[in-house]
Amino acid sequence: xxxxxxxxxxxxxxxxxxxxxxxxxxxxxxxxxxxxxxxxxxxxxxxxxxxxxxxxxxxxxxxxxxxxxxxxxxxxxxxxxxxxxxxxxxxxxxxxxxxxxxxxxxxxxxxxxxxxxxxxxxxxxxxxxxxxxxxxxxxxxxxxxxxxxxxxxxxxxxxxxxxxxxxxxxxxxxxxxxxxxxxxxxxxxxxxxxxxxxxxxxxxxxxxxxxxxxxxxxxxxxxxxxxxxxxxxxxxxxxxxxxxxxxxxxxxxxxxxxxxxxxx
Amino acid sequence: xxxxxxxxxxxxxxxxxxxxxxxxxxxxxxxxxxxxxxxxxxxxxxxxxxxxxxxxxxxxxxxxxxxxxxxxxxxxxxxxxxxxxxxxxxxxxxxxxxxxxxxxxxxxxxxxxxxxxxxxxxxxxxxxxxxxxxxxxxxxxxxxxxxxxxxxxxxxxxxxxxxxxxxxxxxxxxxxxxxxxxxxxxxxxxxxxxxxxxxxxxxxxxxxxxxxxxxxxxxxxxxxxxxxxxxxxxxxxxxxxxxxxxxxxxxxxx
Numbered sequence: 001x002x003x004x005x006x007x008x009x010x011x012x013x014x015x016x017x018x019x020x021x022x023x024x025x026x027x028x029x030x031x032x033x034x035x036x037x038x039x040x041x042x043x044x045x046x047x048x049x050x051x052x053x054x055x056x057x058x059x060x061x062x063x064x065x066x067x068x069x070x071x072x073x074x075x076x077x078x079x080x081x082x083x084x085x086x087x088x089x090x091x092x093x094x095x096x097x098x099x100x101x102x103x104x105x106x107x108x109x110x111x112x113x114x115x116x117x118x119x120x121x122x123x124x125x126x127x128x129x130x131x132x133x134x135x136x137x138x139x140x141x142x143x144x145x146x147x148x149x150x151x152x153x154x155x156x157x158x159x160x161x162x163x164x165x166x167x168x169x170x171x172x173x174x175x176x177x178x179x180x181x182x183x184x185x186x187x188x189x190x191x192x193x194x195x196x197x198x199x200x201x202x203x204x205x206x207x208x209x210x211x212x213x214x215x216x217x218x219x220x221x222x223x224x225x226x227x228x229x230x231x232x233x234x235x236x237x238x239x240x241x242x243x244x245x246x247x248x249x250x251x252x253x254x255x256x257x258x259x260x261x262x263x264x
Numbered sequence: 265x266x267x268x269x270x271x272x273x274x275x276x277x278x279x280x281x282x283x284x285x286x287x288x289x290x291x292x293x294x295x296x297x298x299x300x301x302x303x304x305x306x307x308x309x310x311x312x313x314x315x316x317x318x319x320x321x322x323x324x325x326x327x328x329x330x331x332x333x334x335x336x337x338x339x340x341x342x343x344x345x346x347x348x349x350x351x352x353x354x355x356x357x358x359x360x361x362x363x364x365x366x367x368x369x370x371x372x373x374x375x376x377x378x379x380x381x382x383x384x385x386x387x388x389x390x391x392x393x394x395x396x397x398x399x400x401x402x403x404x405x406x407x408x409x410x411x412x413x414x415x416x417x418x419x420x421x422x423x424x425x426x427x428x429x430x431x432x433x434x435x436x437x438x439x440x441x442x443x444x445x446x447x448x449x450x451x452x453x454x455x456x457x458x459x460x461x462x463x464x465x466x467x468x469x470x471x472x473x474x475x476x477x478x479x480x481x482x483x484x485x486x487x488x489x490x491x492x493x494x495x496x497x498x499x500x501x502x503x504x505x506x507x508x509x510x511x512x513x514x515x516x517x518x
Contacts, residue, residue: 152351160368
């Protein structure tokens, strides 16, 4: 990427952020909104930089990063491993596809406390929650990718008597990659949501307190600035995971896929 | 390029019929034979089963009844197929797309690379070996598709309206290239097209089909000189030949 393009990609969102923060700051001061209802951005920045308030937030950020990261990684691996055999066999597909919907519709609020009981409280239960919420998009997108191989190219490989392995590595997998990455992009954000929600619900026990615990506590104590600071860190985490997937996707697809090009 | 390295394939079709699962009769009892090394155009309106017939000949589809026999010395002749669009692998550059059939066959890397370069030079793409399909024009992509089909030195080359999506000038250039390649290699070639001019320019014989169900309405030997150049298109003989095919198309598609 050249300098002009980087500028083009970063300047508009940063401008939006600055404008929104300025508007919020102005609004809170002008209307004398009580601090327990809405924190002005300047206060949130203070909370994030002040040594005393900063430390527990950063520890929580690191704990949630680990849990969400593990959940996301598990989703990527398990999602791919489930989708590949399902794409190869219509029987497996019709047998298992209905049950993968479970992952999409599962009410985490109901299941997270159970997970904690089953696995004892801590980072593992949070990671499993992140996994449960984020695995579905990987399965469906990967499946769609594998099933949409250009039929003419399948014919071509048949004509040249390609082995099953060659079909997979040289045709089906590369063809599915753009779809797999779009599944991973959705999954990255969901894994953060899954982790934080699980923490809010059950995370107060144990010493691996994550951002969800900070959010729950700040809420209870009316510390709106800490609440917003934790929410901001949560968004940053989601953004970072998303950017990671994008970077890998760009590195792999840039030469050949329109989705990885941004000429316009 | 050496002359004829493999004997070409002859084809005989007897009572070939194809009915799709939805009940549509695509082809109705076709009988014909094609001699080794012949260049045959198959011409007809949409829905006359041309593509289906080509797929059956390639072994990608089975006839509902009847059979197509390929006659040559070896049991499994090398067949290549060129589709309506180039259908290249977008993640491979031109060179790696061209060498794909040899790679699937397990040829040594150095060998298939040099063969791919050689064939790319023949189709005029020697300078584009490192380019990716998304960086090429439609005509260039189709040249790569042709190169990929030819790299196995096929004994039978099947083309399904390969140049239909291209502009007239590009199409004529590729017609000339294909005719020239056939002239040098003499592989049995079947070319499906909508265009009477293309059918006449390329082939030594044209089979005209009618639609629903697909039947042969004319089997015509094209009496034009073996060496063909672009000037031929303006000649009286050329017009006469296309006229014959056009009449057959018109007469039956009413």
